[in-house]
């Protein structure tokens with residue numbers, strides 16, 4: 483767990499107001515030609531809602547289809563099949579020229595910032611306003627307001643190469659917000675940054691969401707980013723959304739192996755294979771891993787067990803708090819008379835999820 487990220491937000495977003503709706507959306511690419519031609523199914527039958535006002539995370543390993551999924555939203559990639567609406571506007575099947583109204587409502591930031599190196603900071607932020615035909619005075623005032631918001635007023639006349647990575651991304655954010663979009667797409671927006679700078683950018687994104695009310699879809703391969711700012715999250719694997727739900731739920735009860743791996747990458751409360759081997763060598767009794775959380779009375783079960791001669795040792799574990807709920811897991815070694823230990827295992831299995839570490 484990193485101390486360098488802000489604590490998770492209180493879940494927001496309005497489930498009754500769907501901003502982006504995916505319905506059985508697929509996207510395939512044709513690669514190669516002749517005999518080498520093949521289809522890559524980058525997004526495979528995805529159905530998902532993004533609610534107005536929330537920060538929605540999309541997490542997955544490289545090649546899972548995250549970027550493609552998000553690029554479908556603003557029509558950077560056309561949908562192959564299914565329905566995709568933004569504020570009720572059907573994006574699927576539209577020509578480039580028909581996408582202008584939806585693109586106006588969407589800003590985007592990128593891993594490599596994509597700034598114009600030959601323009602100043604102010605010039606970069608001003609660019610979309612020029613394209614949108616804003617008069618000069620209005621543009622100047624808007625640029626000043628945006629640079630103030632991202633804390634870069636003093637850097638207006640600098641060129642991107644004179645800025646740190648975090649500052650460049652803040653320019654990217656200011657530019658993406660210039661024409662007041664309703665939705666901000668952030669594609670690996672912190673992946674090129676060190677942990678401290680990541681925190682700085684995540685805090686700006688949180689303010690974009692909370693103070694300006696802008697919905698954010700953030701793609702990442704880092705669970706720390708999800709933990710820090712996402713209200714809800716979708717886990718992608720091989721083009722599919724294998725799991726989605728509130729960030730708290732995914733952390734507390736990951737259902738797929740992929741989600742479990744992401745959660746354990748930041749929580750470290752469940753022993754991995756090597757740690758299990760070490761635990762087996764160090765403990766002769768029965769080893770069980772139990773999920774803990776608010777309202778799960780593990781202590782009561784262990785006290786009852788103690789009355790019947792069952793001893794327990796905490797061999798591994800960790801408990802974290804996210805959005806005011808505690809969760810995590812503990813690995814116990816249970817020793818005592820077989821039937822009494824079995825009674826404790828049965829009772830723990832009744833009140834929570836229990837996995838046994840094979841002998």
Ligand SMILES: Nc1ncnc2c1ncn2[C@@H]1O[C@H](COP(=O)(O)OP(=O)(O)OP(=O)(O)O)[C@@H](O)[C@H]1O
Pocket residue numbers: 511512513522523524542543544545546547548549550551703
């Ligand atoms: N323009 C394209 N042409 C052909 N194949 C593509 C194209 N864009 C993406 N793909 C393929 O689609 C799959 C999903 O790629 P995508 O970039 O969406 O994944 P990702 O989860 O964002 O990965 P990364 O984090 O590495 O960017 C990959 O197999 C990729 O090679």
